[in-house]
Amino acid sequence: MKWEQLLSLKRHGDISKRIRKEEDDTRLGFEVDYDRIIFSSAFRSLQDKTQVIPLSKTDFVHNRLTHSLEVSVVGRSLGRLVGKKIIEKYPYLSEIHGYQMNDFGAIVAAASLAHDIGNPPFGHSGEKAIGEYFKTGKGQHFKDKVTAKEWQDLIDFEGNANGFSVLTTSREGVEGSIRISYATLGAFMKYPKESLPKKPTTKICDKKYGFFQQDKAFFSDVAKELGLINNKSGNDIGFERHPLAYLVEAADDICYTIIDFEDGINLGLIQEEFALEYLIKLVKNGIDSKKYNSLTTKEDRISYLRALAIGSLIQDAVKIFIENEEDILKGEFPFALMDKSQYAAQMNDIIQISIKNVYQSREVIEKELVGYKVINTLLDKFCTAYNNKIEGNASNYDNLILKLLPERYQFQKEDVYNRILHICHFVSMLTDGKALQLYNTIESNKS
Structure with a gap:
């Protein structure tokens, strides 16, 4: 796969090519994607959809909207940090095509914002x-x-496939639905395959499916435009992931691991002592003990540890992506980024506590x-x-x-x-x- 193709600004119904160098930097196409998503009725509905606790009216608890906003913030940081490294490695992307570090951040932020838009x-x-x-x-x-x-x-029934429909399905008078760029759609598509065959491989891209049969023609058009690698044969449709989909997934993994844990503590379902025991393993190299000990409320102490933990995981995800970028472009990285994290064991410990005390x-x-x-x-x-x-x-x-x-x-x-x-x-x-x-x-x- 080639970055200049993966960063396509094309939208549904375009008859001429959109050139990055011709974009208005005050209203960049990838930033328009973010705006269109956030103003959509489907996104607004997330304010009354469950993240962890269904029908909860507790102030502490995240809903799908607050979760999605937080994932988009983490995704933007991941995208910008990776974008800086990619532009340095492939200077022609900037010199010839006009792509900038922040383009990567804008794409990942928009796709992250939409990642739960199809959830029931x-x-x-x-x-x-x-x-x-x-x-x-x-x-x-x-x-x-x-x-x-x-x-x-x-x-x-799959929320990811439903999300692709929300973002792309035409109806009378509204062609292409929200009409976001193919680059953002590519980053959104964590599982670029149809529902059958189910889990044909152990690759992360085959874990679930990403589009309904009604959407397969447009899905295939997006994949072709982006130059995704076909990994299915016969009448089956499936592709290797868009590289930036790994970052969207990492942003989600980071947020739900840490923030669902934080919700559990704030709700009293998880003892505060667990925060120090588990989160300290993620932040031990960055914690300011004097500052931490000066915080007088549980909420402030947990917020401080959460911010440090997310920062540590962002840096680790970027490191993993850059180290494996060439394999990712070849479709030869079959893992989620955080599966290869130096903190994978600690993250799993946190998730297991959340499953036991919160989800169940x-x-x-x-x-x-x-x-x-x-x-x-x-x-x-x-x-x-x-x-x-x-x-x-x-x-x-x-x-x-x-x-x-x-x-x-x-x-x-x-x-x-x-x-x-x-x-x-x-x-x-x-x-x-x-x-x-x-x-x-x-x-x-x-x-």
Whole structure:
């Protein structure tokens, strides 16, 4: 892969090439990506979507929006630090093409900002709830009406693939959706493959999938423009990662490891003593003991250690990327950056504590159970009503249910797969609160 191709400014529908040297540096295309994402309704909805604790009203706890903003800040730092090294190594990128250090930061920041934009309500349990409605629930009867790959999209519903749809799927009057640059889309695509074959290799790029069957034509166009390396054969579609996707993933890994841990401490689910025991291993070379001991509140002490820990992990991720940059460009680095971190063991220890004390806490489990019931009910009611309407079998109840669909979802999809995915997309874009409100409306009005 070549950096000058990977940094493409092309957008959906462009008929002429965008040249970096011709860009207005006061409104750079990659920075426009960030702006378009942050002003989108899909991004705004993240303020009422679960990060760790579903439906929590606690001030301390991060939601998907605050998490995404923090990941974008870490991603920007990673991108700029890597960009500085890349420009120094390949000066022609600046001298001939006009690329600058901050371009890398802008791309990674924008992709990081969007990394959770396709996540359903109620956290990762929301993804599982959608998939299980089709795999083991009432949605099983659709199996014989779709292809194997379409069915896999449904039973293994994936927030990353849904995010690609959010960012790119056209609708009437809105071509290309948010229309962000192909470089940013490339950095966003952590898993540049379709849902089947599932986990064909142990490479990190094959861990999950990154696009639905409805989006494969545009996905392939983006991959071709960026010069991604094809790693599948026959009718299967898959590519090696865009190099900057490694940085987006690292930013997310750093933030959820440290900040979910911090949330657990602030909620009282993890004892403060664990912060010193576990975080000190990440910051022992940078901690100012006098400053730390002068902090009088738990929140300030944890914030100080968190900031130092994130700084240490950023520097380590940059070092790993630069050391392996040539292998990454050849598609021969099958790992997540933080898997190769000198702090990998410490990060894993922190994650295990978070799993035990936070992710598997009674509060989380109880609210995830509510989420399963809400999502299954909404999928069943809307899928049934939508299909009955298109097939001419709608009852009065079905018509009433469909009146609850927002205007942008009030159009017909002809084939069964696209109908079902249309409803899945609607449900996935609901906030936790709106999903619960819809559920209560439907259940309280059942005949």
